[in-house]
Amino acid sequence: MNYWLVKSEPDVYGWDHFVKQGRAVWDGVRNYQARNNLKAMQAGDEVLFYHSVTKPGVVGLARVCKTAYPDPTVADDPAQQKFGWVVVELEPIMPFEQPVALARIKAEPMLANIGLIKQSRLSVMPIRPDEFELILKMAHANVAL
DNA sequence: GCCAACGTTGGC
DNA sequence: GCCAACGTTGGC
Numbered sequence: 001m002n003y004w005l006v007k008s009e010p011d012v013y014g015w016d017h018f019v020k021q022g023r024a025v026w027d028g029v030r031n032y033q034a035r036n037n038l039k040a041m042q043a044g045d046e047v048l049f050y051h052s053v054t055k056p057g058v059v060g061l062a063r064v065c066k067t068a069y070p071d072p073t074v075a076d077d078p079a080q081q082k083f084g085w086v087v088v089e090l091e092p093i094m095p096f097e098q099p100v101a102l103a104r105i106k107a108e109p110m111l112a113n114i115g116l117i118k119q120s121r122l123s124v125m126p127i128r129p130d131e132f133e134l135i136l137k138m139a140h141a142n143v144a145l
Numbered sequence: 146g147c148c149a150a151c152g153t154t155g156g157c
Numbered sequence: 158g159c160c161a162a163c164g165t166t167g168g169c
Binding site: 007009052053056102120121122123 | 165166167168169
């Protein structure tokens with residue numbers, strides 16, 4: 001089991017929209033490192049859902065329900081296909097009773113090396129098990145790991 | 146609205 | 158291959 005964090009701007013695609021749909025095709029990733037992270041995801045991996053820009057913070061927990069396949073939004077664009085962009089599919093598990101604001105993450109010494117802070121522009125990143133567990137605690141999420 | 150970080154593009 | 162210019166992300 002691996003743990004991840006994905007970012008989305010709530011005004012573009014927020015947690016509520018995600019829950020309403022019940023499943024998300026995670027498309028639009030156009031960065032090699034983020035793409036490689038998508039490719040490394042396995043079915044059942046747990047994913048922190050992060051709202052960027054407005055009220056930045058982790059708002060809920062999701063899981064990978066379908067592993068990487070070619071991004072259908074560039075299926076008709078040969079110029080884009082050479083990049084090998086992919087999507088995964090995610091489904092919501094639960095919202096956080098107490099969302100974990102970025103400010104709280106920054107204030108937590110044990111999270112000083114989290115990718116979210118170290119590589120602030122990366123939109124799909126791995127999270128260490130200890131970091132993941134701590135964020136769930138901070139969210140008051142009682143979930144079996 | 147501003148700015149820092151950083152990835153990409155294109156000239157040389 | 159280097160580097161300046163430029164665009165995008167995302168926090169504040």
